[in-house]
Amino acid sequence: MTKLLMPYITGGVVAGWTAYLRAFEDAGADLIEVGLPFSDPTVDGPTIQEASDAALARGATPGSILAEVAADPVTIPLVASTYANLALRPGFGDALTAAGVTGLIVPDLPLDELDQLQVPGIAVSLLASPATPDDRLAEIGKRSQGFVYAVSVMGITGERDRLAPSAATLATRLKQITDLPILIGFGISSPEQAAEAAEVADGVIVGAAVMRRILDGASPATLGAFVGTLRAALDVR
Template sequence: MTGPTMTAGTLETHLRSRRDDGRTLLMPYLTGGITPDWTDHLRAYAEAGADAIEVGLPFSDPTLDGVTIQEASNAALARGATVRRILADVAGLGEPAVPLVASTYYNLVLRDGPEAFCAALRQAGITGLIVPDLPLDEAGELTDVAAAAGVDLALLASPATPEPRLAEIGRRSRGFVYAVSLMGTTGERAALAESATALAERIKRSTDRPVLLGFGISTPEQAVAAGRGADGVVIGAALMRQVLDGSGPRPVGAFLASIRRALDKEI
């Protein structure tokens, strides 16, 4: 991948450094294996100004994904995408230009076992992990195993999460805290949920870790609004809709670059 090479250190160190420099963090999402040239989208994302990239490992029975991400996962699975093939593709890129964060469901972690799964991620060059269906109360083992492999397990918080649990999530999360903007699934939306910035601000009161806000952020304007409360934003369905509709790496990267410019202008 082109662009500046990530220096030694954890995902969290990287994100903290950029945040502390005054940058609003941008983490776009890409379903692994969605197209034959899917890794070209990774390069386009990095060149467009991504601070980290979330790589979805498709699963046949998602619980938190909306229609667009489900469609993207189904397209990847229909092409024969597997965890091993996706990680082999990522490994073939060499040293990532920006940190890569895998996201998937716990079934896929259990399939190989946490130790083997996390070791495979790190060997491919992935330094972060999101497992949305893993409850906080059951996350201890995977958090420790991931950390031993050099992978930061980021935990999620929602608008319904009570204050004591938010504090615990902030303490135990690694890399960043993923703030889910609304009670629902991923997907494009006409407006940013009213609960979004309030949640980000609540989390930031209980932790110094970077807080990234996701779910439903679809336009540069929404990204700017989200970034006023959070340390950064996650863009997923809006990008995957373009890929599913046939857009190649260059136009999708151009759209992401427009979000980067809007975030930078706001600073």
């Protein structure tokens, strides 16, 4: 089974940012997570916070980001991610659909409030953490769509020098309660870590390691090459 690769980018982070989407696609990404920046990104670490601040300083809004996505489309699925303050606004689901976005992640929306999210036709993927109890994990598996986002470690997003052992434990637990793909995120920073995660999961999400490079000035071609190393690591595992 081919392992899934989903790189992340903060929408609007730099001028011409959609060129990175095409570079990711050309490098073998299976889907792309596009962050809609929010002023208080509670689950994100310093790198994604810096990227969000940069995008907001450039005047990026959910509307402008989705308009740019629609104007420069890719052929692989796009998954938006943002916070409940934005996702619960009227018309948000229609805006995603109009831009060609097919999936959504809302990390701060409690499972008990999921019914407030009105995004018909959009696959909402829920997050599970190592601390999620079994009964709640089963409910997450039942109500997720598209895939389940397995948070590798308790904490915030960011690059890490090794894959936490809790990632494998969580992926194993999720495999027992859902047939949806399990994608591990939070801290996947290298091809080696991606390959290790893919031993127990169906794929990986790589965010901070991508955004650090963009913030440091890496070109779309350079980022495409990095994503290509992740693709190769997943393919030879």
